[in-house]
Amino acid sequence: MEKEEAAIKEAAKELEKREEDEKRAYVGGNKNVDPNTQLWTTRYAPQSLKEICGNKAQVEKLQLWLREW
Numbered sequence: 001m002e003k004e005e006a007a008i009k010e011a012a013k014e015l016e017k018r019e020e021d022e023k024r025a026y027v028g029g030n031k032n033v034d035p036n037t038q039l040w041t042t043r044y045a046p047q048s049l050k051e052i053c054g055n056k057a058q059v060e061k062l063q064l065w066l067r068e069w
Contacts, residue, residue: 011051018047
């Protein structure tokens with residue numbers, strides 16, 4: 001349980017870092033879309049396989065499909 005909580009906290013830190021990087025890039029003029037105006041599903045879409053969570057069977061099915069693709 002503690003291991004899972006640590007993994008979740010680490011993932012949250014990575015997400016916060018990515019959000020900050022996006023904000024800095026927008027302020028710096030490198031991107032055309034303000035992250036605050038993006039749809040929630042776009043803004044928080046998983047960027048890597050380890051960010052996908054939920055129904056374990058479905059996640060494993062997705063992992064298998066991605067490996068075969």
